[in-house]
Structure formats: C-alpha cells, structure tokens
Amino acid sequence: MNKLLNSLKKAIFDNKVIALFVVLCVACMAIAETSVSYIAAEVFSRFSRNACLVLSLIIPCLAGLGMNFGIVVGAIAAQISIFFVVHFGFTGLGGFMLCVLISTPLAIFFGWLVGKLYNNTKGAEMIAGLILGFFAAGLYRLFVLYILGGVIPFDDPNLLPRGFGLRNAYDLTGSLKYALDDISFLNVCVVIGIIAIVAAVVTSAYAKKKGQTVDKNGAMKKVVIGAAALVFGIVGRFIPMVNLLFGSSRLILTDVALFGGLALIVYAVIKILLSLKKGEKKLGKLIAMAVAGVLLMAGTVIPAVREIYQAVQLPSAAYGVIVLFCFFNNWIMETRLGQNMRTVGQNRGVATSAGINVDKTRIIATCISTVLAAWGQLIFLQNLGTFNTVQQQDNVGLYSIAAILVGGATVQKATNRHAVIGVILFHTLFVVAPLAATKIVGDSAISEYIRMFISYGVIAVSLALHAWKTVAKKDDKKANAE
Numbered sequence: 001m002n003k004l005l006n007s008l009k010k011a012i013f014d015n016k017v018i019a020l021f022v023v024l025c026v027a028c029m030a031i032a033e034t035s036v037s038y039i040a041a042e043v044f045s046r047f048s049r050n051a052c053l054v055l056s057l058i059i060p061c062l063a064g065l066g067m068n069f070g071i072v073v074g075a076i077a078a079q080i081s082i083f084f085v086v087h088f089g090f091t092g093l094g095g096f097m098l099c100v101l102i103s104t105p106l107a108i109f110f111g112w113l114v115g116k117l118y119n120n121t122k123g124a125e126m127i128a129g130l131i132l133g134f135f136a137a138g139l140y141r142l143f144v145l146y147i148l149g150g151v152i153p154f155d156d157p158n159l160l161p162r163g164f165g166l167r168n169a170y171d172l173t174g175s176l177k178y179a180l181d182d183i184s185f186l187n188v189c190v191v192i193g194i195i196a197i198v199a200a201v202v203t204s205a206y207a208k209k210k211g212q213t214v215d216k217n218g219a220m221k222k223v224v225i226g227a228a229a230l231v232f233g234i235v236g237r238f239i240p241m242v243n244l245l246f247g248s249s250r251l252i253l254t255d256v257a258l259f260g261g262l263a264l265i266v267y268a269v270i271k272i273l274l275s276l277k278k279g280e281k282k283l284g285k286l287i288a289m290a291v292a293g294v295l296l297m298a299g300t301v302i303p304a305v306r307e308i309y310q311a312v313q314l315p316s317a318a319y320g321v322i323v324l325f326c327f328f329n330n331w332i333m334e335t336r337l338g339q340n341m342r343t344v345g346q347n348r349g350v351a352t353s354a355g356i357n358v359d360k361t362r363i364i365a366t367c368i369s370t371v372l373a374a375w376g377q378l379i380f381l382q383n384l385g386t387f388n389t390v391q392q393q394d395n396v397g398l399y400s401i402a403a404i405l406v407g408g409a410t411v412q413k414a415t416n417r418h419a420v421i422g423v424i425l426f427h428t429l430f431v432v433a434p435l436a437a438t439k440i441v442g443d444s445a446i447s448e449y450i451r452m453f454i455s456y457g458v459i460a461v462s463l464a465l466h467a468w469k470t471v472a473k474k475d476d477k478k479a480n481a482e
Contacts, residue, residue, distance in 0.1 A: 018421060020461070021406050025428045032435035037311035039431055044253070046427040048181075048318040049383045052376030053400045054419045055325045056369050059332065061414040063365035064345035067401045069129030070114040070366065074373030075393040076140045077106035082378075082387065083148065083166070086175050087156045096179035096382060103374040110136075111370030115363030122348075126411065133397050144389055159389075166389040177385040178249075183317035185246040189233030192320060196226030199331075253312035257296040264293030318379055325372065326416040332368075341365050345412070402426055402458040429454060 029039065053071065060068040081102035085095050114132060121128040149160045159166050171177075200222035207213070236242040245255050268290035272283055299305035332338045344351045344361050351358050377396065381387055404414055406429075407422025434450045 015408060017406065018408050021425045021429060025425060025432060028429065028432040028436040032432050032439055034432065034435055037308050039428065040308050041311045042431045043424060043428050044312045044314060047423050048315050049380050051322045051423050052325050052379050053373060053396060054403045054423050055329060056372035056376055057400060057404050058329050058414045058419060060365045060369045062345050063341040063362055065118055065362060065365060066126040066411040068369050069126060069133050069397040071369060071373035071400065072133035072393050072397045073110040073114055073136045074107045074370040075377040075396040076136060077103045077110055078374040078377035079392060080106060082176065082381065083159065087159060091175045093179050095176050096378065099378050100375060103378065104371055107371040107374035108367050111367035112363060114370065115366035118366060119359045119362055137393060140393065141390055168388065168390055170387045170389055172385050172387055176382050179382045180317045180379060181315035181383055182249045184249050185251055185316035186233045186236050188316050188320040189229045193226040193230030193233060196222045196229065249316060250313040251316050252310060253314060254300050254306060254309040256314060257309055258300050261293040261296030265290050268293065318383065321379060329416055406458055426458065
C-alpha cells in the first residue's frame with residue numbers, strides 16, 4: 001500500500017504542472033456552467049489551428065536553445081508571403097502552397113539571423129529571443145505601414161486603401177480561407193501514403209549509400225502503412241459508405257471515435273497474440289490500448305458522450321499536417337543531425353570534443369523551428385479566415401510557449417506529448433476562464449484581460465514549478481549522497 005501511495009505521490013509531483021491546470025480547467029468549467037459540447041468543439045477547433053506552432057518549439061529546445069521566442073520571425077515570414085499571394089490573385093490550395101514556397105526561404109533566412117544572434121548570446125537565448133521578437137515586430141510594422149506601397153510599388157486597393165500602409169484587418173474569404181481545411185480526408189490519406197512510401201525508400205537508399213545498416217523492418221512497416229493509406233484514399237471514394245463517412249473535409253468525432261477505437265482494438269489484439277506467441281509477458285500498454293479503443297467506441301452509444309462527439313468536427317487536412325509535424329520531430333531525432341542537436345543541448349563542451357560544430361547545429365535547429373513556425377502560422381491564418389495585418393504576430397511566441405509549458409515541457413526537455421497535452425489544456429483554460437470570470441464579475445469586457453493574465457501567468461507559474469522540481473531533485477540527490 002505504501003509503495004502504491006509513493007508511486008502516486010511521485011507521479012503527481014512529476015506532473016504537477018499538468019495537474020494544476022487540470023484542476024483550474026475543471027474549476028472554471030464548473031463556475032462557467034457552459035455545456036461540455038461547446039467547450040469540446042472550441043478546443044478541437046483551436047487545437048487544429050495552433051498545434052503546429054507549438055510543435056515548432058520542440059527541436060530548438062532539445063538543441064539547448066530553450067523556449068524559442070524567436071518563432072515570431074517565422075510568423076512574420078508567413079504573413080509577408082500572404083500579402084503577395086493575395087495581391088496577385090492566387091486562391092485556394094494553390095495559393096496556400098505558393099505561400100509555403102515564398103515563406104520557406106524567407107523563414108530560413110530569418111532563422112539564420114536568429115541563430116547567429118543565439119550563438120552570440122549563449123545562456124540567454126530566451127531573453128534574446130523575446131527582445132528580438134519585439135524588434136522584429138517593429139520592423140515588420142514599418143514594412144507594412146510605410147515601406148509597402150510607400151517605397152515598394154504595391155497598388156492593391158483592397159490591401160492599401162490609401163496607397164501606402166496596409167489596412168489593419170483583411171478578410172481571407174474567397175482567397176485563402178479554409179484553403180487547407182477544405183481538403184477531404186481521403187485526399188489526406190493519399191498524400192500521407194505517398195509521403196510514407198517515399199520516406200521509406202529515400203531513407204533506405206541514403207543509409208545504403210552511407211554504408212549504414214538498413215532498417216528493413218522499419219522501412220517495410222512504413223511502406224505497408226503508406227500503401228494501406230494510399231489504397232484507402234483512392235479506393236474509398238468509389239465505395240458509397242466510405243465516401244459518405246470520409247469523403248468530406250470535416251470528420252465528425254463520432255465517426256473518428258468509432259473507427260479509431262475499432263482500429264486500436266484490432267491492432268492491440270494482434271500485437272497481444274504475437275507477443276504471447278513469443279512468450280512475452282509485458283502486455284500492460286497493449287491491454288491499455290485495447291481498453292482505450294473499447295471506451296472510444298462505447299462513447300458513441302452513450303447519449304451524453306455522443307452529444308459531445310457530434311458537436312466536434314475535425315478538419316482532416318489540418319490534423320494530417322499535425323501528425324506529419326509529430327512524425328518529423330521524431331524522425332529528425334533519429335538522424336545523425338538530431339543526435340548532434342541532442343548532444344549540443346545536453347553539454348556543449350562534450351559536443352565540441354566529439355567534433356560537432358556547435359554553432360552550426362544550433363543555427364540549423366533555429367532555421368528548422370522558424371520554417372515550421374511559418375507553416376504553422378499559415379495553417380492558423382487560413383483556419384481563422386481573418387488577418388490582422390499589423391498585430392497578428394504579436395502573441396505567437398507567448399501563447400505557443402505558454403501552451404507547451406502547460407503540457408509539462410521544460411526549457412531543457414520538450415516532446416510531442418508535451419505539445420499535444422499543452423495545447424488541449426491551455427486552450428481549454430483559454431475558453432473557460434473568461435466565461436468563468438464573466439460569470440463572477442458580470443462584465444464580458446474583462447475576458448481579453450483574463451486571457452493575457454492567463455498567458456503570462458501560465459509561463460510564470462510553469463517556470464516556477466519546474467524550478468522547484470529541479471531544486472527538489474538536487475536536494476534528493478544530496479540527501480542520498482550523504
């Protein structure tokens with residue numbers, strides 16, 4: 001019994017940041033008295049809009065750069081690309097992809113500059129990134145309010161009503177709004193299938209060229225998964241029931257829970273049978289996976305849960321990109337570059353002794369983060385549909401860093417799991433806290449101040465709790481040593 005209590009105590013202590021914000025979310029939901037269906041719909045919508053920005057923070061964190069407030073420059077690169085794409089009349093998915101093509105080299109250049117700055121401010125990268133964000137925002141405002149149209153010829157009356165200085169807000173309806181979100185799930189499967197197969201072939205060919213051992217099992221697994229997704233995406237559109245459920249751009253959570261739960265159960269059962277055949281006894285995770293699948297499916301027939309499921313619609317393409325971001329973060333950590341980043345993040349002296357170019361590795365990590373942030377900002381804006389041309393980038397770094405810290409990340413360690421949990425918790429609190437405050441105070445105008453208080457408070461509390469955890473671990477080590 002004592003062992004169980006100690007394990008529970010340790011689990012709560014290790015995840016105290018997450019536990020704190022879970023309690024806050026539950027308390028605010030109780031005070032606000034808002035329907036769970038509304039909250040779930042809002043959170044899932046915000047998740048698809050914000051997750052990629054948060055995921056862009058992981059690589060620089062592992063490379064020892066801390067929380068990269070410099071992702072603001074990536075957001076600025078994305079916004080600059082939108083001006084020219086909208087100006088020249090490109091719309092839809094083609095316009096979105098053109099934004100990606102324009103913003104990527106801009107983001108790489110901006111990331112290189114930020115990386116050079118970080119290399120000259122080692123140990124103070126977070127402060128440097130924060131100040132850099134304000135400086136970059138100032139230059140950006142000078143660009144959009146005077147240089148564009150005043151110096152650079154730009155005569156679009158929709159964007160520049162006075163001949164210079166962009167209008168403060170621009171509606172992306174009819175141009176880039178839902179450019180990505182309107183892609184059907186079956187088309188997403190086709191794209192992911194092609195990417196998985198190409199990735200397996202290219203990775204294997206590269207390893208063979210370098211004389212390294214080819215992971216045949218891993219490559220075959222990627223090919224099988226890719227082929228399955230490709231066949232499902234192509235054949236599914238000719239099967240009426242499959243096309244009805246998955247042919248649209250928005251997936252109802254009820255269908256996702258039903259088929260996702262079934263897939264989890266089938267996968268877990270197959271793995272359990274194979275493990276038993278091999279004589280393996282550690283089946284806890286697989287059993288938990290099967291139980292999770294059963295619970296997901298059970299929710300589709302429980303009226304209260306089904307009501308929540310029905311209220312949530314998932315933009316399949318945006319969620320597909322989130323999955324690709326997660327796979328990319330995991331994949332790059334398995335490469336030699338990723339191992340170099342991890343070594344640099346753990347100890348720069350050891351990395352230098354091992355022959356790793358520390359400064360170059362840090363710049364590459366910053367460039368990757370900046371590019372991912374630029375793409376994340378494009379996903380955010382096409383989903384939002386309205387573009388605040390002057391101030392849209394202001395809170396990108398603040399909100400993203402607050403979210404990943406809520407998920408349990410630290411300035412030394414961040415993973416996809418931290419990002420996913422953090423976005424869910426942070427935006428749940430972001431939705432319910434203003435409602436709870438309005439209920440208590442009776443003034444809806446206070447909601448924006450509450451949001452800013454939450455954002456800054458989250459960062460302060462999270463960093464304080466993580467610092468407490470670090471000190472506690474040092475004290476424990478000292479006590480054990482004595």
